[in-house]
Amino acid sequence: MRTVLRESFRDIKRHKRSSLLLAIVISSASFLFFIFSSVIYNLGNAEDMWSKQIRVSVFMTEGADPQSLSEQIKGINGVLEVNHISPEQALEILKKRFPDEEVAFSPSxxxxxxxxRASIDDVEAVKSSVLKLEGVDDVSLSSSWYKSLKDLIYFSALFSIGIMVFVLSLSVLLVFYAVRIGVMERREEIQLMRLCGATEWRIRSPYVASGLIMGLFGASVGAGLQYVFGSLVDRNLSQFINGWVSLTLSQVLFVYLASIFIGSFGNLMAFVRGADAD
Amino acid sequence: MIHFRSASKIYDNDVFALKGINTHIGKGEFVFVTGSSGAGKSTLLKMIYGGLKPSDGSIEVGGTPVESLDPYKLAILRRQMGIVFQDFKLLWDRTVLENVCLPFSVWGKLTHENKEIAEVMMKKFDIWKYRNEHPHKLSGGEQQKAAICRALVTSPWILIADEPTGNLDPDSAGEVFRMFYEASQKGSTVIFATHNEHLLSLHKGRVIKLDKGRLA
Structure with a gap:
């Protein structure tokens, strides 16, 4: 093991330029992974949060008791929150929404x-239950914005996954070609090792190990960049999306595994294709 | 020890390199393989160490058909062999000592004891002083000595040499030949490909003569 590691480091040192290229490729790939996976993760969280925020506005008939009706609505299965909006509060809300049309509104x-408020899954059932209550004139739902948002989130996630797959494939390809050039340069050495009685695993293991080292290094650089970038972004985005997080443990684990995969798999493939001819 | 049983080799372009070779090389024997360029000397040697598979027939080393060995078993078999080439095949980015110790290194047995074996051998052939130099600083003869030390350092049963004196001046060629002769005295089977008539006269070993891929 010590020999393999020593040879891996020597290999990295010996091929400084291709090693640097690999480090840049894997670091960039892991950084992009972090960015897009945090987009997916946070949009998923946001969608989950917003799906529980569907507004159900209940308009009452004249003479209905808002307190008693509020209590009855609270008891309906699926209702998460109930608030009574008085005519004065309603007027304030309208004024805020339509500041230029202030003259048109009066308290009366x-x-x-x-x-x-109810979740998207329960909102239709809540509406029909509320409509059956005495003193209810009409019920309006504000769920159309959520459907548009859900579509947007879905396509953003799809786009992010596409980018991630592309980055992964491109990284493996770049690693493959960078290492293959190195393997071609060392073809004679590899053949000589074979003639000296080296087993295939003995020949390949330094390549796999150096891929692993480069993968770990790249993932660490990517995680570091994401930490710096995330700390700048988090403050701004958390104003709009509650609980926005740029770096999670599962993301870090995933990126480390992906980077190790890119490094080792790219290296191994390049080796198999580049040095198999005896 | 080594049996060629109707071994033939046809290359992709339908050229016969060897045709129907039947011969036996015994344990501890010193055998010259001679013939003009293109006679099939290198092909014959490559088939012994499994660098080429016969198109037909079989080559047995120690009772095992080499062509049927999987890569792992072939690697283990090659550990019983030392191979020397005309162009030395030294690694230019490693020191002479690292080159000599390469077999131990690739076997994962680069121990202090094995380094001492390399030291003794390099001192014997007067290249110890170059141990920390890179091969390009050595003369052709010294480079070939380093390559032979690499082949001998593991005390192989079989020593295969493909025109090892081809690029050397007569004095160096004589010195190099003596190294193989000593190895043979210690019990190694030596298969020495050459078309150097002077070397053939130095030692009364058996001669396998090839002509256009056939035993002459």
Whole structure:
């Protein structure tokens, strides 16, 4: 093992330029992995969060008791939160939404209502239950924005996965060619090792080990970059998406495994294709 | 020890390199393989160490058909052999000592004891002083001595030499030949390909003469 590691480091030192190229490729790939996987991870979280925030606005008939109706709505299965919005609060909300049309609204023209929140899966059932209650005039749902958002998130995730697959394939390919050039340069040495009685594993193991070392190095650089980048981005994005996280343990583990795979697999493939002819 | 049983080799371009070779090389024998360029000397040697597979027939080394060995078993078999080439095949980015110790290194047995064996051998052939130099600083004869030390350092049963004196001046060629002769005295089977008539006259070994891929 010590010999293999020593040879791997010697190999990295001996082929400084291709090793540097490999380090840059794997670091960039792992950094891109971090960025896109955090996009997927956070959009998934955000979608989950927003799916529980579907607004159900309940308009009451004249003379209905908002407190009693609120209590009844709270008891409906699937309702997560209930708030009574008084006519004055409703007016304030309208003024905020339509600041230029302030003149058109007066306290007597804006009715109060009850605002409930439910998850996307329960919202239709909640609506029909609420409609059956005495004192309810109408119920409106604000779920269309969620459907558009869900589509957007879905396509963003799909795009991110596509980019990640592309980056992975490109990295393996770049590693493959960079190592293959090295293997071709050392073909005579490899053949000589075979003639001296080296087993195939003995010949290949330094390549696999140096791929592993480069993979670990690349993943560490990528994680470091993402840590710096993430600490800048987190502060800004967490204002818009609650609980935005740029670096998670599972991401780090995944990127380390992917980088090791890129390094070792690329190296091994290059070796098999480059040096198998005796 | 080594049996050629109707061994033939046809290359991809339908050229016969060897045709129907039947011969036997005994344990501890010193055998010259001679013949003009293209007679099939290198092909014959390559088939002994499994560098080429026969198109037909079989080559047995120690009772095992070499052509049927898987890569692992072939590697183990090659550990019983020392191979020397006309162009030395030294690694230019390693020191002379690292080159001589290469077999131990690739076997994962680069121990202090084995380094001492290399030291004794290099001192004997007067190249110890170059141990920390890279091969390009050595003369052709010295490079070939280093290559032979690499082949001998593991005390192989079989020593295969493919025109080892081809690039050397007569004095160096004589010295190199003596190295093989000593190895033979110690019990190694030596198969020495050459077309150097002077060397053939130095030692009364058996001669396998090849002509256009056939035993002459």
């Amino acid at each position: 023209s804006v009715p109060g209502y009850i605002e409930a």
